[in-house]
Amino acid sequence: MAILEVKNIRKTFDKTEVLKGINFSLEKGQVLSIIGSSGSGKTTLLRCLNFLETPDEGVIKVNNEILFDSADPLTRSESQVRKKRLHFGLVFQSFNLFPQYTALENVMLAPTMAAKEKKIYDTEKENIKSQAVELIKKVGLAERMNNYPHQLSGGQQQRVAIARALILKPDILCFDEPTSALDPELTGEVLKVIRSLSDKNNTMIIVTHEMEFARDVADHVIFMDGGGICEQGEPRELFENPREERTKQFLSRYKN
């Protein structure tokens, strides 16, 4: 059974149709890569899944539960949205770490807030900390966990951001061009972390311009163009034998 089903998602900004009816589904433990040129709607799609944008039309289902249905106004209410968000995690292109907190504190903040809200912070405190330390180690930053974001390189900041998303155990972890703000040297260390996550059966959606990486790590690839899905399929198939002219054009720019 599909963990995620997306049906006919449409979104318009100021008369420009950014998403023109997106349909896809994702199995548990699968990795989906979304490729396409800038402005093709990839980021907007991720933002819709994370409820940072509200689609004008469409349905989003996780584990067969309807999270969003444009026809049902109840699914749009603020308090509802907050809970539903937690099915998804999002790693931003620009990291967006909280500058006033150390790496470790960044990872601990959201679960700490949640525990305080449920009045279970006193019993959960140690648990949250050990989980956070564990995750920081997992992304290879044990030595830097007490550093502030500005003391870390871009690659290290992005790894902290990944740990921060993981601590909430999202069903689906989304990456919005996670290496686009990094120089090639730092890109590798971030991709390594994402790759290790894919090996451990995490369900992920990765929007990326790293074609080789997309091809390696993904179980399924979607090529978006002009707000719609132009072509999708197995990575080998799509990268080696693209059917659509537009896909061929796009991919040829990445081959030297």
Place this chain on the structure above:
Amino acid sequence: MPVVIGALNQGFLQTLKLFSITLLGAFPLGLLIAFGSLSKIKAISLTTQFIIWIIRGTPLMIQLLIVYYFPGLVLHTPIWGGGESGRFLAAAIAFIINYACYFSEIYRGGIQSVPVGQQEAGLVLGMTKKQIFFHVTLLQMIKRIVPPISNEIITLVKDTALARIIALQEIIWAGQAFMKGSHGISGAIWPLFFTAFYYLIFNGVVTVMLTKLERKMEYFR
């Protein structure tokens, strides 16, 4: 000499009181006004911006006079009562409203200067808007507004002298009194000039404290 210093000290105490009460009231009221002017509800944001325009567009001295005299002389319902405590209350209210409006614009700039990504990162982590404001945005905003707020605070130290217009017995009033005659001394102008040292010393202390606060937040960027 000791007589003069004693009188000036007493006046300065009133100056200090007005200064502290104004900050105490204007800091939170300014935040409320900032939220008002940032409100998505047009009626609220427009009304707030209109009030800010009036308050920032007219002299504080006129505002003091209106707050103090309008209820009694125009509405014939003197609410301040006579005496120093009534004058102080009127002055405090005029100062709080005036400074809150200036602070609100600084706050607004501070809130808007924190990148949207910070708010969005908090949202996708399942935090409420309130949690995001207090645990993510607020400190970053404070860091950005300390230098412009410092400017306002230093101006406030000297602006308190304006309360002289409704005869609040602050330090300028106390100094000037020795010209007309007070404590058996008259025709002396040096006490009035001497008050400048009080402002100077006090602003020195305030500046040192604000610089310390700024340093304290240098640990993050």
